[in-house]
Amino acid sequence: MRITVNGKHKQITDPTSIAALxxxxxxxxxxxxxxxxxxxxxxxxxRETILREGDTIExxxxxxxx
Amino acid sequence: MxxxxxxxxxxxxxxxxxxxxxxxxxxxxxxxxxxxCEIVTVALRRVDINNPQDSxxxxxxxxxxxxxxxxxxxxxxxxxxxxxxxxxxxGCEPWIKLEVTPDPYYLLPDPIETLKAxxxxxxxxxxxxxxxxxxxxxxKRLEEAGAATVMPLGAxxxxxxxxxxxxxxxIIIEQARIPVVVDAGLGAPSxxxxxxxMGAAAVLVNxxxxxxxxxxxxxxxxxKGVEAGREAYLAGLGPKRLQxxxxxxxxxxxxxxx
Numbered sequence: 001m002r003i004t005v006n007g008k009h010k011q012i013t014d015p016t017s018i019a020a021l022x023x024x025x026x027x028x029x030x031x032x033x034x035x036x037x038x039x040x041x042x043x044x045x046x047r048e049t050i051l052r053e054g055d056t057i058e059x060x061x062x063x064x065x066x
Numbered sequence: 067m068x069x070x071x072x073x074x075x076x077x078x079x080x081x082x083x084x085x086x087x088x089x090x091x092x093x094x095x096x097x098x099x100x101x102x103c104e105i106v107t108v109a110l111r112r113v114d115i116n117n118p119q120d121s122x123x124x125x126x127x128x129x130x131x132x133x134x135x136x137x138x139x140x141x142x143x144x145x146x147x148x149x150x151x152x153x154x155x156x157g158c159e160p161w162i163k164l165e166v167t168p169d170p171y172y173l174l175p176d177p178i179e180t181l182k183a184x185x186x187x188x189x190x191x192x193x194x195x196x197x198x199x200x201x202x203x204x205x206k207r208l209e210e211a212g213a214a215t216v217m218p219l220g221a222x223x224x225x226x227x228x229x230x231x232x233x234x235x236x237i238i239i240e241q242a243r244i245p246v247v248v249d250a251g252l253g254a255p256s257x258x259x260x261x262x263x264m265g266a267a268a269v270l271v272n273x274x275x276x277x278x279x280x281x282x283x284x285x286x287x288x289x290k291g292v293e294a295g296r297e298a299y300l301a302g303l304g305p306k307r308l309q310x311x312x313x314x315x316x317x318x319x320x321x322x323x324x
Contacts, residue, residue: 005115006115026118028120031124033110033152035152040151059113059115060112061122062110062156063086064084064085066249066250
């Protein structure tokens with residue numbers, strides 16, 4: 001199954017939750033915000049949200065900036 | 067005590083610091099410490115999924131500093147609003163430094179998109195601090211739209227050129243009923259002092275600290291500049307004149323007056 005994470009295509013084995021995707025990518029869920037097909041997810045949705053073919057995920061975090 | 071009030075919060079420091087472009091997290095933290103700042107700006111970006119890094123937040127003491135996320139990178143009101151909502155979802159207080167800069171060369175703020183985003187975000191309950199061109203009419207429009215401050219630019223971001231917009235900022239300060247925070251382009255403590263002498267409520271600097279060999283020392287210098295400027299403003303500057311006005315007595319010279 002193919003999804004897009006931060007603009008890059010990624011092959012995953014289904015079914016994969018957002019929480020599992022965090023682990024796969026090596027991201028600390030407490031340090032990022034996730035958008036699933038343009039909708040911001042609350043942390044309690046990470047386990048229950050299962051990715052589907054063609055889904056778009058954005059993982060966003062704070063960086064230095066003025 | 068002379069406090070800065072923005073929305074429902076008060077601050078002792080009138081110097082805000084941006085966290086971008088420092089050579090290391092330690093250099094950034096040292097600059098924050100020595101600046102005495104209480105508000106720091108941060109940006110939001112995609113995680114590099116090939117090489118995830120620790121979030122900047124793991125380095126910043128959020129009990130001590132109010133995090134002011136910016137919407138840098140946004141080219142439209144819509145993109146800025148999306149970033150603001152992401153910042154809030156990240157657990158930040160709903161304070162947002164609104165930046166809408168479609169022009170990649172001068173990073174000048176888009177007045178129309180900035181006003182549009184301010185209206186929407188203020189209605190959603192955000193404390194909106196919009197970065198704006200030094201336009202007094204726009205400043206009033208942003209105030210009416212619910213902005214908590216206005217943040218006119220002194221010069222384009224990161225240019226260190228000082229208060230190129232001085233006369234327009236003076237009008238903005240004269241007319242504003244919300245704090246005026248001069249943002250962008252201030253490159254020297256004297257620039258910050260000048261803005262504060264004019265009655266700016268605060269200033270924000272980033273490049274002026276980050277892009278120097280000793281950010282901590284420069285942060286101290288800026289802190290003094292801001293304090294000096296503020297005290298001078300409160301004391302009231304003396305009037306300007308064209309002709310000389312002698313400081314020493316004009317009598318008793320060591321010569322015979324004819």
